[in-house]
Amino acid sequence: MIRFENVSVTYDGADEATVRDVELAIPEGELVLLVGPSGVGKSTLLGTVSGLVPHFTGGTLRGRVTVDGRDTRTHKPRELADLVGTVGQDPLAHFVTDTVEDELAYGMESLGLAPAVMRRRVEETLDLLGLAELRDRPIATLSGGQQQRVAIGSVLTPHPKVLVLDEPTSALDPAAAEDVLSVLQRLVHDLGTTVLLAEHRLERVVQYADQVVLLPSPGAPPMMGTPADIMKVSPVHPPVVALGHLAGWTPLPLSVRDARRRSGPLRTELSTRVAAEPRTEARPAEPRPRAAAPRTLTRFFRRPQTPPAPTGTATATALGVRRGRVEALRRVDLTVAPGEIIALMGRNGAGKSTLLNTLVGMVEPTTGSVTVGGRTPHRTPPAELIREVGLVPQEPRDLLYANTVAAECAAADADAGAAPGSCRSLVSALLPGVRDDTHPRDLSEGQRLALALAIVLTGRPPLLLLDEPTRGLDYAAKARLVEVLRALAAEGHAIVLATHDVELAAELAHRVVILAGGEVVADGPTAEVVVSSPAFAPQIAKVLAPQHWLTVSQVREALS
Structure with missing residues (x-):
């Protein structure tokens, strides 16, 4: 269905090719996963399939890419629209209409489909992706994860033969990600759709892939094979694969079910050991020896800083926020102490981003109060507030x-x-x-x-807020981020991160706060909260339950 023949792409001004000498054949009706570290050219390779590279991005394409016999060098993206559906990393760049229903219909209108066909397909897609309740909502009012589902739905309605997806679950909560992946499986198995997707959160998708294409480093030739074969040599792999390497399991497990079937002896051995509990005390914590920050970062964060307010870096009391008819937050009580790392978790639209935006002064509370470093955020001039709190938004x-x-x-x-x-x-x-x-x-x-x-x-800033900080990051980049944030927490900075990345929360957070419908439904130490939640438990916790092990590094330390 998709053939790459000696394909190289060099962007204008670049000294070297982003991808070089790619020879691949993607069979029809298979789900093929593209993996590799950040910056190796995965998005570029996906762009050549839809014609966006080089017709839209510029640069030089050498070699030949054909999709169902059409050469992407001579067919521009609009001439491939009936054949290839594409969703990029940034859903906002994808939208051309204002409401959910209009966006789902737009692609079919462009292809001139009959109104009756369009209506039926819109309804089918709304049900497939759980968007029925959002059909009349303006896209601008949706959460990042909801926008991601709308973007995916808009390319499903024209029923393309090929779907190209770049990080399709990066902004989705675990349940929504499972829903999207189940839809992709149905398209592959029932309709014979060819799906080519790049994803960093391999724990979600690798077990569903028919084949995996690995780009090991920039410009290096790709490797293609079964998921089990590629995971043996891949520098990026999910936690269950890392656990398989540690325990010496052959073949390597690709899913929690595979790992749990083989984990009996390991669970027996670990039953006499004690998992290191995340620190929850409201004071700067010394970094763990195995996770100490690099010297360059440690030196950077060893400068004097303003002592945090004694009552806590941030406090929300009976906080409520209403946006139009939507009650985004209701009676939220939260205290963030110096040196504490808190993970905000919950379904898409639960109010996580709204809470962060309220803490940084971008949203005014409807009821209740918020203080950050003794100041009221929405009443503090930005030039003064920036010295108290910093936000890294979903869209960098x-x-x-x-x-x-x-x-x-x-x-x-x-x-x-x-x-x-x-x-x-x-x-x-x-x-x-x-x-x-x-x-x-x-x-x-x-x-x-x-x-x-x-x-x-x-x-x-004494308080650092991060909204989905691991979107687009591979496991190595995520590990570097964890080192930086631990070094900051050790110096007394408070960190609140809204995330769907359960593995990040397990590795980093002292506390987990789960929001649902704008309310806090759980707030406690990480191990207690995530192990008791099937939706938000990390892979290692599921494999080794009921024992409270959260990460491969915890298991490695216990065994050593």
Whole structure:
């Protein structure tokens, strides 16, 4: 169905090809997973299938890409629209209408389908993706995860033969991600649709893939094989595979069910050991020896800082927020202490982003009160509030305005009153190998997020808020992020992150707060909250339940 023949892509101004000498054949009616570290060219390779590369992005395409016999060099994206449906990493860039129902119908209108056919397919897609209750909602009022589902639905309605998806579950809660993946399986198994997708959260999708394509490093030739074969050699793999490597299991498990079937002896051995509990005391915690921050980061965060307010870095009391007819938050009580890392979790639309935006002063409470560092956020001038709290939003491009990475870093140093080079040192730690003259729009989604994080961290705010901080990050980049955040917490910074990444919460958070319908339904130590929740438990907790093990690193330390 899809054939790559000696394909190389070089962008204008780049010294080397982003992808080089790709020879692949993607069979019809299979779900093929594209994996690899951030920045190796996964999005570029996907773009060549839809014709976006090079017709929209520019650059030079050498070789040949054909989809069902059509050459993407001679067929522009609009000439492939009936054949290929594409959803990129940024759903906002995908939308052309204002409401959910209109967006689902737009692609079919462009293809001239009959109104009766359009109506039936819209209803089918609303039900498939759980969007029926949102059909009349303006897209701008939806959460990031809801927008992601609408973007996926808009390319399903024309019934393309090929679906190309870039990080399709990155903004979805675990239940919604399962729903989307089950829809993709039905399309593959029942309709013979060919699905090519790139995804960093392999724990969600690898067990569903028919084949896996690995891009090991920038410019390196890809490897293609079964999931089990590729996971043996892949530098990126889910926690159950890491546990399989640690325990010496052959073949390696790809799902929780596979791992649990083999975990009996391991559970017996671990039953005499005690899992290290996440620290929950409201004071700066010393970093664990195995997770100590790199020296460059430790030096960066060892400068004097303003002592946090004794009553806690942030407090919300009986907080309520209403947006039109929607009660986004209801009676929320939350206290964030210095040195504490809190993970906000819950379904898409539960109110996580609204709570962060209220803490940073972008949303005014309807009822109740919020204080950050002794200030009321929505009444504090931004120039003063930025020294108390910093937010890395879901869309990192909202923080990026300059034409180069160097210019962004220089502006961040100036705004924060930091020494020249402070922001750049953080960028180097988070994004090894990124050049100063790179335009932010030429970075991958994960790289842009890391740059936005470095910009906010340069100001060293006592309270750091992160909204979906691991979208687009591979496991290595996520590990570097964990090191940075642990170093910050050890220095007394409070961190609140809204995330659907249960593995990140298990690795990093002292506390987990679960929101549902705008209310706090659970608030407690990470191990207690996530192990008792089937939806938000990490893979290792499911494999080794009822014992309270959360991560592979905990198991490794116990066995050693």
